[in-house]
Amino acid sequence: MKNISATLAIVWRIAAPYFRSEDKWAGRGLLAAVVAMELALVAIDVLVNQWQNRFYSALQTSDWDNFVREIWIFIALAFTYIALAVYKLYLNQWLQIRWRQWLTRHYLGEWLGGATHYRMQLKGDAADNPDQRITEDVKNFVEQTLTIGLGLLSSIVTLFSFVIILWGLSNAAPLRLFGTDLMIPGYLCWGALIYAIFGTALTHWIGAPLVNLNFEQQRYEADFRFNLVRVRENSEQIALLRGEGAERARLLDRFGFVIANWYGIMSRTKRLTAFTASYQQAAVIFPYVLVAPAFFAKKIQLGDMMQTASAFSSVQGALSFFVTAYRSLAEWRSIVARLDGFEMSVESAANLPAREPAIALEVAGGRHIDLEQLCVNLPNGTPLVAAKAFTIQSPERVLVTGPSGSGKSTLFRAIAGIWPFGTGTVVIPAKAKLMMLPQRPYFPVGVLRDAVVYPAAPGAFSAAQVHDALIAVGLPDLAGRLDEDGHWNRMLSLGEQQRLGLARALLHAPDYLFLDEATASLDEPSEARLYRLLAEKLPQATIVSIGHRSTLDAFHTRKVALVKDGAIHVVGRGREPVEAEPTVAP
Numbered sequence: 001m002k003n004i005s006a007t008l009a010i011v012w013r014i015a016a017p018y019f020r021s022e023d024k025w026a027g028r029g030l031l032a033a034v035v036a037m038e039l040a041l042v043a044i045d046v047l048v049n050q051w052q053n054r055f056y057s058a059l060q061t062s063d064w065d066n067f068v069r070e071i072w073i074f075i076a077l078a079f080t081y082i083a084l085a086v087y088k089l090y091l092n093q094w095l096q097i098r099w100r101q102w103l104t105r106h107y108l109g110e111w112l113g114g115a116t117h118y119r120m121q122l123k124g125d126a127a128d129n130p131d132q133r134i135t136e137d138v139k140n141f142v143e144q145t146l147t148i149g150l151g152l153l154s155s156i157v158t159l160f161s162f163v164i165i166l167w168g169l170s171n172a173a174p175l176r177l178f179g180t181d182l183m184i185p186g187y188l189c190w191g192a193l194i195y196a197i198f199g200t201a202l203t204h205w206i207g208a209p210l211v212n213l214n215f216e217q218q219r220y221e222a223d224f225r226f227n228l229v230r231v232r233e234n235s236e237q238i239a240l241l242r243g244e245g246a247e248r249a250r251l252l253d254r255f256g257f258v259i260a261n262w263y264g265i266m267s268r269t270k271r272l273t274a275f276t277a278s279y280q281q282a283a284v285i286f287p288y289v290l291v292a293p294a295f296f297a298k299k300i301q302l303g304d305m306m307q308t309a310s311a312f313s314s315v316q317g318a319l320s321f322f323v324t325a326y327r328s329l330a331e332w333r334s335i336v337a338r339l340d341g342f343e344m345s346v347e348s349a350a351n352l353p354a355r356e357p358a359i360a361l362e363v364a365g366g367r368h369i370d371l372e373q374l375c376v377n378l379p380n381g382t383p384l385v386a387a388k389a390f391t392i393q394s395p396e397r398v399l400v401t402g403p404s405g406s407g408k409s410t411l412f413r414a415i416a417g418i419w420p421f422g423t424g425t426v427v428i429p430a431k432a433k434l435m436m437l438p439q440r441p442y443f444p445v446g447v448l449r450d451a452v453v454y455p456a457a458p459g460a461f462s463a464a465q466v467h468d469a470l471i472a473v474g475l476p477d478l479a480g481r482l483d484e485d486g487h488w489n490r491m492l493s494l495g496e497q498q499r500l501g502l503a504r505a506l507l508h509a510p511d512y513l514f515l516d517e518a519t520a521s522l523d524e525p526s527e528a529r530l531y532r533l534l535a536e537k538l539p540q541a542t543i544v545s546i547g548h549r550s551t552l553d554a555f556h557t558r559k560v561a562l563v564k565d566g567a568i569h570v571v572g573r574g575r576e577p578v579e580a581e582p583t584v585a586p
């Protein structure tokens with residue numbers, strides 16, 4: 001019971017915001033219409049039940065006129081039923097897509113808000129495969145919540161409507177046992193209740209493990225898909241390393257989990273279906289067994305018996321909602337758990353800096369970037385880099401060096417504000433535009449022109465501007481293919497990608513440009529040419545580079561080494577003035 005109320009509280013937390021959102025009137029309107037149609041369908045069921053009595057009585061008494069009249073009534077009821085059923089489904093689907101659209105937008109906003117998606121990876125906690133949660137889980141949540149919610153509503157209303165009918169019929173057809181009439185008020189209702197309680201308890205007992213099995217199934221399927229995507233993304237490396245055999249084995253291994261768990265689901269479902277099918281079959285004859293003695297004793301007519309059987313099956317069906325919907329309920333609970341895990345993980349990543357000691361980001365009026373008492377840690381809390389008081393002037397050219405793994409890139413991440421682990425403060429000038437260029441720049445799949453100007457909106461720069469930037473960085477061929485669609489990270493060499501990254505920097509003209517080995521794949525003369533180009537085109541920009549080549553010294557005015565001091569590296573010691581090239585502005 002505690003579990004059920006906890007699940008319902010989570011469902012409410014996930015579902016309610018849509019009905020309070022900017023789309024609330026459409027959502028509420030559609031929901032009201034669907035609910036109204038669901039209720040109207042129950043009303044038609046009640047009318048059909050009463051019709052059955054009249055129809056079979058007309059048959060029993062060979063009353064032709066009433067028979068014809070009842071046929072026309074049935075046709076009218078049937079047409080109304082069809083129209084309601086069609087529009088209930090149509091409006092339900094309409095509501096589903098609007099709700100899903102809102103929920104997807106909401107989750108994308110939360111997940112991509114700040115660097116939450118990145119921090120979630122860093123924390124490595126609960127939410128595996130966010131892609132699956134935003135696609136399938138959201139879709140299924142909306143669909144199942146509506147199906148189950150409306151099913152439950154319909155069952156409750158059906159129950160109340162037919163219990164009244166059944167109660168009346170119980171009195172008209174007293175229970176006859178061993179030739180004597182037993183006057184038990186509403187005995188048919190009690191019979192249905194006992195039958196349903198017995199069914200529900202057994203169903204839960206047999207089916208309970210399905211909740212967990214379904215949860216695991218979705219996780220294994222998503223893991224398998226994720227690993228297939230990894231192969232696709234890294235297919236060149238795999239082909240070069242002849243890693244196909246290893247990949248196949250790894251993928252089949254993952255798929256093995258999918259299969260093993262599926263066998264678990266199959267065997268559970270088999271047992272559950274065996275029980276629910278027997279339960280439903282028995283329910284067909286159960287009411288006849290109860291009222292047949294009264295019928296054969298001529299206490300009631302055929303119409304009464306048929307109506308009783310139909311009303312009993314409606315009451316029993318409503319009471320057995322849990323039995324019929326058990327598999328969907330089990331799936332739904334696992335979807336709810338997955339979305340809950342996702343929300344928790346997003347929240348925990350977004351609030352990471354607020355909850356744990358974290359690097360503070362401050363925006364100040366000055367022109368410099370200051371690192372104050374900064375200590376950058378690994379996610380597990382181990383200190384990595386320290387900078388007591390370090391300032392990056394504007395404009396200047398700083399070269400950051402240090403052994404591999406000393407924490408240079410992580411220091412850049414901390415300055416960019418996406419690395420929360422640590423203590424101290426990073427002070428950034430107000431309105432300063434920072435740009436980080438990594439060794440492997442990211443280009444969204446699509447038109448080259450849009451990929452270069454990313455993250456600016458497509459069209460933020462004119463074709464001529466993008467064309468000139470590509471010429472400037474030495475990519476004349478690409479400059480002629482601006483409107484070509486492609487997966488640029490896959491199609492271009494790393495050196496070309498790095499040139500494209502620099503073209504992006506030229507277009508965006510940041511105040512602070514951080515180059516994390518962003519030219520490491522270029523030959524030295526090309527690297528030198530590009531550094532000269534940056535100095536020429538962005539004379540006011542501060543450039544901070546990470547690099548291992550000594551030839552980079554010439555393009556920087558200051559060199560900062562990360563020097564090992566006990567267990568951590570310290571920024572700022574071992575400073576060496578660098579003789580700048582005459583072409584590089586100081």
Ligand SMILES: Nc1ncnc2c1ncn2[C@@H]1O[C@H](COP(=O)(O)OP(=O)(O)OP(=O)(O)O)[C@@H](O)[C@H]1O
Nearest residue numbers: 122378379384402403404405406407408409410411
């Ligand atoms: N997300 C992470 N989780 C755990 N450890 C990490 C994570 N990111 C980086 N590290 C560790 O932090 C250390 C510093 O990494 P970083 O990439 O900053 O080094 P670097 O000085 O830039 O190295 P290189 O010169 O080889 O690029 C490494 O030991 C790395 O394993």
